[in-house]
Amino acid sequence: MKKLAFITGVLMSIAPVTQAQPWRGDTYDHHDYDRRTDEGARQTSRFVPLAAIDITRKETVDIGSQAGTFLGLRLRALRGAPYVDFMTVRFANGEQQHYDIRRRVGRGEIVDVPFDGAHRYVMAVTVHGRPDRWSQIQVLGMR
Numbered sequence: 146m147k148k149l150a151f152i153t154g155v156l157m158s159i160a161p162v163t164q165a166q167p168w169r170g171d172t173y174d175h176h177d178y179d180r181r182t183d184e185g186a187r188q189t190s191r192f193v194p195l196a197a198i199d200i201t202r203k204e205t206v207d208i209g210s211q212a213g214t215f216l217g218l219r220l221r222a223l224r225g226a227p228y229v230d231f232m233t234v235r236f237a238n239g240e241q242q243h244y245d246i247r248r249r250v251g252r253g254e255i256v257d258v259p260f261d262g263a264h265r266y267v268m269a270v271t272v273h274g275r276p277d278r279w280s281q282i283q284v285l286g287m288r
Contacts, residue, residue: 192219192285198272200227200280205271208286210237214264215286219257220272225280226251230273232258237266246274250282257287 193215196206220229229246236242244258270284 191288193288195267195284195286196270197223197281197283200225200229200272200274200276200282202275203271203273205269206284207269208267210266210268212267212286213288214266215260215288216262216264217257217259217287218267218270219255219285219287220246220250221255221283221285222250222252223281223283224252225277227277227280227282228275229256229282230275232273233271234258234260234267235269235271237268259287 193212195208195212195218198204198206218232218234220232226249228249231246232244234242234244242260246256246258248256250256267286272282272284274280
């Protein structure tokens with residue numbers, strides 16, 4: 146019994162020492178970790194919320210050039226499941242573009258509307274559609 150107590154005591158005294166020693170193969174690079182978390186933060190901040198629209202037949206929301214430039218827009222249903230027929234985007238240079246959506250956008254679904262690969266200032270967005278009882282969509286800008 147004394148032998149078992151002695152062995153247990155020796156093992157208990159060695160265990161904390163062995164755990165405190167660094168493992169030679171462990172290469173923790175905190176700079177790499179910071180890069181990965183920054184990259185993830187950039188990925189999530191690619192989308193900027195611009196407006197929440199209650200869908201009726203035709204809804205227009207003014208964005209303005211102070212929001213900056215975007216590569217495209219994203220529609221996401223917040224409530225209900227509206228049918229979005231098309232969207233018209235008015236840019237800062239006065240140009241308007243028509244985008245056919247022609248689909249029902251259910252809650253949580255998204256529809257991406259890219260702008261031909263160029264950064265553009267968006268002045269206003271008009272969404273044409275048919276609501277269900279209390280539909281609402283969110284317009285996000287893609288950076």
